[in-house]
Amino acid sequence: MATEITVPALGESVSEGTIGEWLKQPGDAVAVDEPIASLETDKVAVEVPSPVAGVLGEHRAAVGDTVEVGAVIATVEEGGAPAAKADAPKAEVPDAGVEKAAPAQAKEAVGSSASSAPEGGDGAQTLSPAVRRAVLEHGLDPSTIKGTGKDGRLTKEDVLAAASQKQDTAKTGSPAPAPAASPAPAAAAAPSASGERREERVKMTRMRQTIARRLKGAQEEAALLTTFNDCDMSAVIEAREKYKDLFAKKHDIKLGFMGFFAKAACLALKDVPAANAYIEGDEIVYHDYVDISVAVSAPNGLVVPVIRDAQAKGFAQIEKDIADFGKRAKDGTLTMEDMKGGTFTISNGGVFGSLMSTPIINPPQSAVLGLHRIEDRPVAVNGEVVIRPMMYLALSYDHRLIDGREAVTALKIIKEAIEDPTRMLIDL
Incomplete structure (x- = not known):
């Protein structure tokens, strides 16, 4: 039986919010009161918990959608087994020519690494858009950064602190520790051979x-x-x-x-x-x-x-x-x-x-x-x-x-x- 997940009361005079991030994807197992989405309001981000244990069904709203209090945003199939997930393809270790990787390829490599990085030893790590951008900008491997957010999730401050530590290490001349996972993120930080200049257009948060x-x-x-x-x-x-x-x-x-x-x-x-x-x-x-x-x-x-x-x-x-x-x-x-x-x-x-x-x-x-x-x-x-x-x-x-x-x-x-x-x- 499917249980609908609705937007909770968000506070006095607040009638709607924006889907900021899905913390669970269709097919993921969820526990009672486990957050499945983050809603952005005018003042705070509010996590939407699952009222029952089971498997997350469909998303009925996309990231960036504005939803009113009481609106159905997802469903949970009670008592179901989590859908089997295929193992993430192992990233190919780049050779000495990695610094010449095209920006698009580097970004794809970071995305693959970020989505498969472990969180707390099991499960996939979910990165918010802001965190993902910071990882890309600084060429870091998210699996090597300790998260201080709720449930061990990475925050933007965690990434910036890791980037600062990386810079300090470079200045002292001490060799930086080898990354635990694929060095593909390093390709993201490497400038393209053509000297391409890029820009990014991001919608303002609520x-x-x-x-x-x-x-x-x-x-x-x-x-x-x-x-x-x-x-x-x-x-x-x-x-x-x-x-x-x-x-x-x-x-x-x-x-x-x-x-x-x-x-x-x-x-x-x-x-x-x-x-x-x-x-x-x-x-x-x-x-x-x-x-x-x-x-x-x-x-x-x-x-x-x-x-x-x-x-x-x-x-x-x-x-x-x-x-x-x-x-x-x-x-x-x-x-x-x-x-x-x-x-x-x-x-x-x-x-x-x-x-x-x-x-x-x-x-x-x-x-x-x-x-x-x-x-x-x-x-x-x-x-x-x-x-x-x-x-x-x-x-x-x-x-x-x-x-x-x-x-x-x-x-x-x-x-x-x-x-x-x-x-x-x-x-x-």
């Missing part, structure tokens, strides 16, 4: 389309302005170094910088409530709580899960929330509820090496704090030039609601709290 639409809308709707300040990170670095071991032992989490900035932001938003408000029609909506959206990089784009009631949480809980968001963003398991709401955003471009930027607000919010990399710079202290670890801070805000004086004041409060963390303890 999430990327939403990000583009919202950010462009923010520029068109809001009167954006950014104010800057620099911050001496000496006190925070000293506090982290002094208490990191005790903090980790007691709370089972590392003490990071984001906890300090989240608490400093709470102080600033308490004194400058306009930075924690938003415009709705001809009214201003103020909040007596602080829900901080934290910008997190995910395989499909930037997501902003929310630390709720940050003003009432301690450093440990804030750090745990952030660590949990980061892990689940990488695994693709964040939910719509995780990103719902938010009254203020913190974006940390410093982890990628950014020195300075003008972040864009996350509508309907009216302000966003941008953090940047820490670097030693000469500064004047008490009439003397000293070297201090400095960070540029940026506060972008909607000038329709927040005056320049208020924005500068809010950023100054954050700066002072970071330079003297005791202020956060005595509410100054």
